[in-house]
Amino acid sequence: MKKSAAIGKNLQLDAEETSILEAFESGELRSAGLSPEAVLKYQSYAEATFRKDARINIRLSSRDLKSLQKRALEEGIPYQTLISSVLHKYVEGRLQEN
Secondary structure: OOHHHHHHHHOOOOHHHHHHHHHHHOOOOOOOOOOHHHHHHHHHHHHHHHOOOOOOOOOOOHHHHHHHHHHHHHHOOOHHHHHHHHHHHHHOOOOOOO
C-alpha cells in the first residue's frame, strides 16, 4: 500500500496537501535541514511531550470530553494524547489563543 493511501485513511487531505505529500514521497521535495541546535531543541520538546511518568484523574463535562474526542479523531491521535499535548503547550507558554 502506498504511504499516501495509508495516511489518507486517518486524515482528510485537500488537493494541495495531497499534491505536496505525493511530491515528497516521489522524491521531488527534500528537507531543507535544521541546525544541530534546532534538532536538539525539537528533540527535547518531543521527549518532554511523550514522557509519561505521572498519572492524574480529571473530571470534565461530557460535552467537553466529546468535543476533545472529536478533535482528536480529526487529528488522528488518541484523545488522551491531545489533552496531554495541550496541557504541555500551556505550561511551556506556547499555547496561544485565537
